[in-house]
Amino acid sequence: MIQAKFSLDTAQIAFLEQHQTYGFKDKSEAVRFALQSLQQSLQQKHLEDSADLYAQLYEEDPEMRSLAETALVGWPE
Numbered sequence: 001m002i003q004a005k006f007s008l009d010t011a012q013i014a015f016l017e018q019h020q021t022y023g024f025k026d027k028s029e030a031v032r033f034a035l036q037s038l039q040q041s042l043q044q045k046h047l048e049d050s051a052d053l054y055a056q057l058y059e060e061d062p063e064m065r066s067l068a069e070t071a072l073v074g075w076p077e
Contacts, residue, residue, distance in 0.1 A: 001028075 008016070016027045024030040057064050 016030055019025075019027050019030040022030065024033065058068060059065075
């Protein structure tokens with residue numbers, strides 16, 4: 001695995017010291033899990049924002065609504 005160096009505050013260090021309490025074998029595993037969770041959360045937020053934008057465009061643009069309805073012709077309900 002690639003190593004990285006970064007700075008943490010005292011509270012974050014204290015939290016990492018309790019890694020076994022949360023079921024992690026070491027501090028690195030806890031940090032990797034936290035980063036993966038953050039990445040998934042940000043990706044989910046991006047998808048939700050994108051869906052909201054498309055919904056807004058659909059509501060505001062009659063041409064977009066017509067295009068979407070045309071694309072749905074023949075699709076099962």
